[in-house]
Amino acid sequence: MPTIAWRKIAGLIIDIMKTSITKSSLHPMYYLGPALWGIASFNILRVVTDLTKKDEFWSGGIKIHLVGLLISVAFCYVITLLWRRRLERTFAATTSTAQNVWVEYLIAIVQIMAIFNPTVFVFEYFGWIYMGDGYIDYMLVNAVYIPLFLLYYMFLRNEHIDKNMADNRIYVEQIKADKLNTELQLLKSQYHPHFLFNALNTVYFQIEESNTLAKKSVEQLSELLRYQIYNVDEKVSMEQELAFLKSYIAFQQQRLTERLTVNMDIDEDWTGVTVFPLLFQPLIENAFKYVRGQYAIDICLKQEEGKIYFRITNSLSEYSTVKPAILFAESPESGAGLSNLKKRLALVYPQRHTLNTQVDNKHFFAELILNM
Template sequence: MSSKYLKTVFPAVYGLLIYACIRLVNDVISGEQFWTRDWRTNAIEIGCSIIFGYLFKGLVDYFLRASLKKVVFNSGSALKEFLSLILALELLVVITFFPLAAFTDDGLQWYDAINLSLIPVLFWLLHFSFARSINLLKKAHEQQVKIEQITSDKLQTELQFLKAQFHPHFLFNALNTIYFQVDKANTAAKFSIEKLSELLRYQLYDQSEKVPLSRELDYLQTYIALQRQRMEEDLNLSIQLQEEGDSTVQIYPLLLLPLVENAFKYVGGTGSIRIAMTITNNELRFEVCNSIPVLPEYEKKKAGIGLENLQRRLDLLYPNQHQLITAKDHDHFLAILKITI
């Protein structure tokens, strides 16, 4: 039997169980035997009990959905939730069971009112408590799985970073050697080596949990200077970085570079790159736009892993506090990163 079928049948069966309990308790008090009554009266009560089962199930499900949406659970909120459900159930009892009892047998007696006020409410509170516990266990399990996945992704990222450090260390030491071997008159080569060394030094020795935004911008300026040296004649570069107040802003390192690196890697067409950053209302907005070749071959190129890795890092470091937007038309590629700082 499928779970969907069970969910469909459950309210009717549960409603009949509640009706049987109410009927037995009332018969014990009144000395009656409900199976000796007119069959039409029993049929009406049984039919109404089935309908009432679906009504009560709908009410309880509404409270269960509201409970699942809550992020924090505590004794105060749980007590308030149960009291609200009890009041709602009592109101539904008055609307449904009380009129049914008033028009059958000898009307609504005092024991009818007590039994109807207690038995259906207790049964549905029991169902709510059981279903709520199952939902909380499922939610806790999902959160545990999510935490384990985030931990695994973070460990993999750290492992990849440690593996990648070998190459920067080797290059950094080699560049220091080459720098002193280059002729003093060759200023362009010495400039390029010096800038590349600064980039590697930042990656190797300036990695902390967070860094001042000003240092991250210095790193970007160094990278841009190196790229400008490489493609000065073909580059139309515009940089607008709002640096006021960034001395107190902290940011995780190497989050802005992938967007700039991607622009220099794929720039084409008019050779234009525009880089802009603003800070407004505790939100950092970093925007990079570059022209791209208007060629069919470019459309076939697959996106690199730089932006994909950036998205994964943002998910880990700034969960629900970031937005990465990319858009492409026939001759430009735009990337916008928003971070709540």
Template sequence: MTMNKQKIWFWIAPSIFGILVLAVIRLVSDVPSEAKFWNRPIALNLIEVASSIVIAYLFQFGMVLYVRKRSPRTGELTPKKLLLEYLVMLVVGLVIMYPCVAIIHFFTKDPLGIDDIVIAGISFSLLLVIAYAILRGNQLLQAYVDQKTKTQQISNIQMETELKFLKAQFHPHFLFNALNTIYFQIDEANEAPRKSIEQLSALLRYQLYDVNQCVNLEQELHFILTYVDFQKGRMNESLQLYINFDPSLDGHKIHPLLLFPLVENACKYIGGNYRMKLEALRENNALCFRVENSIPPDIKPVSRSGGVGLENLRRRLDLLYAGKYQLELNRTEHSFIANLTIEW
């Protein structure tokens, strides 16, 4: 059923429900007594019809609000929960309907007997079963369609991601093999370039083969140190590097390449007196990773998000450690500080 048809039925259904309830009540109560309600003044019948429709609209809005409010909290629907919902709506509906029936009989000057009360209650109860079944059935069907659509979207995203990952792997593999070829072409006396190629190969190897699952924290930290050592070649020789890694962190697991973007950012923007500080500490059952680097005085202001690399890091953290991490980026006059806390 399309959205437009659903809206049309939403506005038409109460009128049909109200008229059906009134028609059943009149047929059941008038026919046995040989009364003919269609022979009454048309004004009286119009009052009853209009009143029934208004009451039906008010009741439907209340019923829809009640069901929607309960849906997120009820979890899996069971026969017991469905019966409870129906009984609540039945009681509320009868409490609303009986005074309205009395008022209608008062204005139409039609005596209200016990038969009228019983017949009205039974008719309303039976028709409410149909109305509630349609409402709940439509809601469950819509939830099923939404879930199927969401599942299909996730499947498409996963397929697209896998294709991109396989495509992205081709380039590092090609570069990795090319580096090995270049390495053996360099004279053994040229230690500096051979060392750089060895370090770059180690970095590529980690990104290619060790990032499919959680890794030991010491592996991640070792990768970071290898990267910093590799970057020293382009930095000022007066680089002041301070490292403080808590030994008690050994053995803990972490998703790979989560700490790396902070260090990469520090190596990219370091300047001034070329000072860098790396800390990995354990505090209150959480990993506290801190990177501080000096910056040149003329560097452009760094956005609060920290650029593409750090923005991607935030997205990964949202997926992997939702509600269990805190990332703070701060800039002072002479340094840039990144603090990442991940709870275990």
């Protein structure tokens, strides 16, 4: 066999092995397995073809059989690379482990035949291997390799399922840790809340009776804080949440310019609908914080086909920076804004929510969809 061909085959095997090694820190069998399977498959083929013909095992010359062995190993690495990539895409598209299994195996059969047979034909054409009985030997090769590699595909599929299960366990543990951390932060924020309410009560009575606006603000603030402290762990009715949101909006309007316009389009009937509280408030707070330009905020809250749709838009000045709004939309370090909201949504509505934000020179838009 020409030296160049040997080098190409060896180089192909080494490159594929390097790719497998660099992509995984798993057990050595992850990248040595294809070589072992290729060697085992070739020897099974030799048993079937030689012993059934009553030929001497490994008859025909050691060089020819070594080339065949290298073809088997290289093919196994190539097909392993293709299948692992396909399995990653397949399992990423759905959480089910039983999705179109028959289609998967049919595609695997086509890949085996489409890659292996032309490879064997080319090597035989150049005289590097010998297929003595022509199409009969091709039939034997396919009859041996197709079942063996379908079994190998099953092993790879189960390997991927095990890996997904391990990743899911890690994800669940991470969610538990995040939840415990959130609960700890909540406990810290609730430390002696009665002191805060007593302090507000003291301030309330220190305000002159004639200053009704200040007294009203203190009352509103007290009720808002009470709702935020005591109603965060369990679902509340949408009527309760809407009452809080309207109070919060009214409180925010008091401290802003009279130019501010707040337009609200909210469904009236929320009978029987419950929701985890304080999921809309961060988005409303953001709108009040960054509203500029025309000083307009549009709020829409609807329910449709088992989903809650919340949309809010605030105007921006085309002459002022929109960096604060962009930071709120994209930065993972956005403090108590979107970052905390995303974490809480992952805890209370895992895979049952959608949060979108958009910003341009004149508007900031946020949309939150909850699957009830």
